[in-house]
Amino acid sequence: xxxxxxxxxxxxxxxxxxxxxxxxxxxxxxxxxxxxxxxxxxxxxxxxxxxxxxxxxxxxxxxxxxxxxxxxxxxxxxxxxxxxxxxxxxxxxxxxxxxxxxxxxxxxxxxxxxxxxxxxxxxxxxxxxxxxxxxxxxxxxxxxxxxxxxxxxxxxxxxxxxxxxxxxxxxxxxxxxxxxxxxxxxxxxxxxxxxxxxxxxxxxxxxxxxxxxxxxxxxxxxxxxxxxxxxxxxxxxxxxxxxxxxxxxxxxxxxxxxxxxxxxxxxxxxxxxxxx
Amino acid sequence: xxxxxxxxxxxxxxxxxxxxxxxxxxxxxxxxxxxxxxxxxxxxxxxxxxxxxxxxxxxxxxxxxxxxxxxxxxxxxxxxxxxxxxxxxxxxxxxxxxxxxxxxxxxxxxxxxxxxxxxxxxxxxxxxxxxxxxxxxxxxxxxxxxxxxxxxxxxxxxxxxxxxxxxxxxxxxxxxxxxxxxxxxxxxxxxxxxxxxxxxxxxxxxxxxxxxxxxxxxxxxxxxxxxxxxxxxxxxxxxxxxxxxxxxxxxxxxxxxxxxxxxxxxxxxxxxxxxx
Numbered sequence: 001x002x003x004x005x006x007x008x009x010x011x012x013x014x015x016x017x018x019x020x021x022x023x024x025x026x027x028x029x030x031x032x033x034x035x036x037x038x039x040x041x042x043x044x045x046x047x048x049x050x051x052x053x054x055x056x057x058x059x060x061x062x063x064x065x066x067x068x069x070x071x072x073x074x075x076x077x078x079x080x081x082x083x084x085x086x087x088x089x090x091x092x093x094x095x096x097x098x099x100x101x102x103x104x105x106x107x108x109x110x111x112x113x114x115x116x117x118x119x120x121x122x123x124x125x126x127x128x129x130x131x132x133x134x135x136x137x138x139x140x141x142x143x144x145x146x147x148x149x150x151x152x153x154x155x156x157x158x159x160x161x162x163x164x165x166x167x168x169x170x171x172x173x174x175x176x177x178x179x180x181x182x183x184x185x186x187x188x189x190x191x192x193x194x195x196x197x198x199x200x201x202x203x204x205x206x207x208x209x210x211x212x213x214x215x216x217x218x219x220x221x222x223x224x225x226x227x228x229x230x231x232x233x234x235x236x237x238x239x240x241x242x243x244x245x246x247x248x249x250x251x252x253x254x255x256x257x258x259x260x261x262x263x264x265x266x267x268x269x270x271x272x273x274x275x276x
Numbered sequence: 277x278x279x280x281x282x283x284x285x286x287x288x289x290x291x292x293x294x295x296x297x298x299x300x301x302x303x304x305x306x307x308x309x310x311x312x313x314x315x316x317x318x319x320x321x322x323x324x325x326x327x328x329x330x331x332x333x334x335x336x337x338x339x340x341x342x343x344x345x346x347x348x349x350x351x352x353x354x355x356x357x358x359x360x361x362x363x364x365x366x367x368x369x370x371x372x373x374x375x376x377x378x379x380x381x382x383x384x385x386x387x388x389x390x391x392x393x394x395x396x397x398x399x400x401x402x403x404x405x406x407x408x409x410x411x412x413x414x415x416x417x418x419x420x421x422x423x424x425x426x427x428x429x430x431x432x433x434x435x436x437x438x439x440x441x442x443x444x445x446x447x448x449x450x451x452x453x454x455x456x457x458x459x460x461x462x463x464x465x466x467x468x469x470x471x472x473x474x475x476x477x478x479x480x481x482x483x484x485x486x487x488x489x490x491x492x493x494x495x496x497x498x499x500x501x502x503x504x505x506x507x508x509x510x511x512x513x514x515x516x517x518x519x520x521x522x523x524x525x526x527x528x529x530x531x532x533x534x535x536x537x538x539x540x541x542x543x544x545x546x547x548x549x550x551x552x
Contacts, residue, residue, distance in 0.1 A: 009282055010326040013289035018392065050286040098444050104467060106443060110433055112426045116294065138415045139434060140442070146419050150388045157386055158415060166416070166481075167382060168374050191380060205442075 003033040008043050016047070016059070016071035020153045021127065025068040044069055055079060072127050073151050075120040077272040083117045087250060088262050101254035103262070109143045109204060109232070118249055119147025122202065122230040125247055125271045126152060131227055132197040133157055135219070137186055137211060141203040144232055148202050156202075157192045159215060161185065167192075173217045178208025178242065186214055188222070195223040206231040206246060213242035234265055247271065279309040284319050292323070292335070292347035296429045297403065301344040320345055331355060348403050349427050351396040353548040359393045363526060364538050377530035379538070385419045385480060385508070394525055395423025398478065398506040401523055401547045402428060407503055408473040409433055411495070413462055413487060417479040420508055424478050432478075433468045435491060437461065443468075449493045454484025454518065462490055464498070471499040482507040482522060489518035510541055523547065 003011070012029065029040045048059035055076030061069050075083075087108065096104045108114050122144075134156040136145035142158055149156035161184065163170045172187035193199070201215050212229055219226050229246040236253045248265030255261075279287070288305065305316045324335035331352030337345050351359075363384065372380045384390050398420075407428055412421035413435040425432035437460065439446045448463035469475070477491050488505055495502050505522040512529045524541030531537075 006281065006285055006322045007326045007329075009285045010289050010323055011330050011332075013286050014293060014327075014330070014332055017290060017293060019389075046282045047286055050283045051290075053283075054287050054290070056287075056290055098441065100441055102442050104442070104444050104465075106434070106465060107431065107468060110425075110431045110468075112422075112429055112431070113295075115422075116426070139418070139436065142415070142418045143422055143432075146388075146391075146422055149386075150392070153388055155383065155386045155388070156419075158382070160415065165374065165376055166378050166380070168380050189380075189382060192383060192386075 001034065003035060005039070005043065008033045008035065008039075009046065012043060012047060016069075017073075020057075020071050020073045020151060022153060023062075023068045023070050028068075073120065074124045074127060075117070077268070079117075080121050080124075080267070080272070083114075083121065084249060084264050084267075087114070087118075088264070091250070091252075091262050092260075097258075097260060101258040101260065103252060103260060105204075105233070106140065109140060115143050115147045116150075118144060118232060119151050121249055121267055121271070122247060123148045123151035125230070125267075126200055126228065129200075129227060130198050131200045133193065134200050134202050135159065135188075135193075135215060136202050137161070137215060140205070144204055145202040148200070148230065152200075157188065159186045159188045159218060161187075163187045163189065171218065171221050173214055173221065175210055175214035175217070178210040178237075178239070184214075186211075186218065188218055193219075193222045193224055197222070197224040198227045199224050200227050201229045202231070203229075204232045206234045206241075206243075206248065207237050208239065209237075209242035212246075216243070231265075233262075277310065279311060281315070281319065284309045284311065284315075285322065288319060288323060292345075293349075296333075296347050296349045296427060298429060299338075299344045299346050304344075349396065350400045350403060351393070353544070355393075356397045356400075356543070356548070359390075359397065360525060360540050360543075363390070363394075364540070367526070367528075367538050368536075373534075373536060377534040377536065379528060379536060381480075381509070382416065385416060391419050391423045392426075394420060394508060395427050397525055397543055397547070398523065399424045399427035401506070401543075402476055402504065405503060406474050407476045409469065410476050410478050411435060411469075411491060412478050413437070413491060416481070420480055421478040424476070424506065428476075433464065435462045435464045435494060437463075439463045439465065447494065447497050449490055449497065451486055451490035451493070454486040454513075454515070460490075462487075462494065464494055469495075469498045469500055473498070473500040474503045475500050476503050477505045478507070479505075480508045482510045482517075482519075482524065483513050484515065485513075485518035488522075492519070507541075509538075 057073040134145045134149040137159040145156045167189040169190045170187040231248050233250040234248040247270045251263045251265045253261045333349040410421045410425040410432040421432045443465040445466045446463040509526040510524040523546045527539045527541045529537045
């Protein structure tokens with residue numbers, strides 16, 4: 001079946017968006033649409049210009065026999081700011097306050113539009129990095145890990161506190177949660193992380209950093225490599241964090257009288273380098 | 277800024293795909309692209325024809341002052357079959373067998389492409405239903421619940437076995453897991469499920485159905501309504517299941533000598549009504 005340009009552009013947009021960061025040969029589209037190479041090249045030029053203008057992402061085109069196209073998803077600094085401001089407004093609602101200076105945010109992490117946009121922000125830091133896998137620990141970090149992994153188009157793996165028989169054999173580490181001062185255990189299926197994998201750690205909340213430091217230990221136990229740490233929110237913490245390098249979308253400051261102030265995290269500085 | 281047709285179609289495809297089942301007024305696109313109503317109508321006609329031919333979904337167009345367009349995602353029977361066959365082949369690998377007649381499938385549920393396609397299959401049964409929320413219980417059901425919720429564009433909520441302080445006050449139920457014969461507890465944040473919500477329950481694996489029956493009880497406790505049950509895989513079970521109506525993508529039969537046979541679940545009959 002021969003496709004018209006308009007039909008090709010619609011299908012191609014869908015195809016590229018659902019296969020981010022995958023190298024697709026021009027031949028694939030030539031065959032898929034029964035169209036000439038020159039038409040496909042022109043399509044891809046239009047696609048690249050539109051996606052870049054709309055700040056949805058970009059198209060990398062490489063020529064030559066092993067060449068092809070790759071859709072690199074991203075988010076504009078302005079859209080990221082709009083997303084963050086909406087989150088700050090929503091999470092600052094007094095009805096969200098919980099005893100102990102906590103903020104209710106489970107619904108935000110369960111909203112497909114919100115979680116997708118938070119994932120786009122955090123993933124945009126790593127779209128050009130060699131990330132093999134996104135790692136999180138159950139439970140609340142899972143939706144965000146999935147959203148980031150979807151944008152990067154890499155698998156995500158879930159570290160368990162209490163692995164079930166369906167995980168097969170596991171490797172486990174014990175750790176001290178700095179904020180609760182309890183000894184905890186986390187374990188990961190031996191099958192889930194190949195040696196030398198480059199791992200991006202994603203979690204919903206960073207406080208003392210004990211949980212993330214334990215994931216770092218687990219990564220070492222698997223002879224894999226930590227590439228970065230991305231969190232939805234960082235909380236205030238009096239003391240030295242177990243980890244120093246991370247990217248956060250939000251910052252939640254709780255003062256001694258349980259007053260809460262939510263502001264932007266460090267993502268602007270780390271991802272957009274001060275770009276407006 | 278005025279958009280050309282080709283640019284409009286690319287941006288519109290992206291917009292519709294990331295806002296499934298949302299009613300978007302024609303006025304929104306007229307303003308977004310600074311284009312005439314007739315041009316936008318023509319764009320939407322091309323969009324509808326292409327998405328339907330490619331079996332990506334359809335566009336519902338309603339006229340009149342409260343009218344607009346809505347992208348309804350779906351998957352063709354043929355593509356669903358291809359997805360299922362790939363899953364059966366992969367999961368039938370002898371290296372995936374675990375002691376006790378289990379199959380290792382955590383990596384499948386952590387693969388963005390696979391989970392998206394499984395989500396498309398299960399969501400397609402409910403794209404025309406009034407579903408308010410997708411519910412699952414931690415941990416392994418979460419990625420699938422998120423994938424289904426993303427297609428339906430509704431929130432997903434996670435029932436916890438041991439809720440943390442960050443969930444606020446909860447309602448809990450005790451239940452007996454039929455397969456393990458243990459008494460367990462599950463709880464859900466009171467804030468997460470409004471009364472009269474219509475709930476689609478999603479889980480990774482159905483065996484005796486005790487866990488899903490408990491979620492049904494929890495739904496009643498919240499004065500909400502169960503709309504349906506969708507699972508990735510149903511296992512063999514000697515006895516009467518606690519639930520009788522459900523949709524499954526795969527069926528995993530374990531015989532007395534731990535031989536495993538994986539076949540299609542009941543989704544073809546329930547979703548495609550025998551369509552080829």
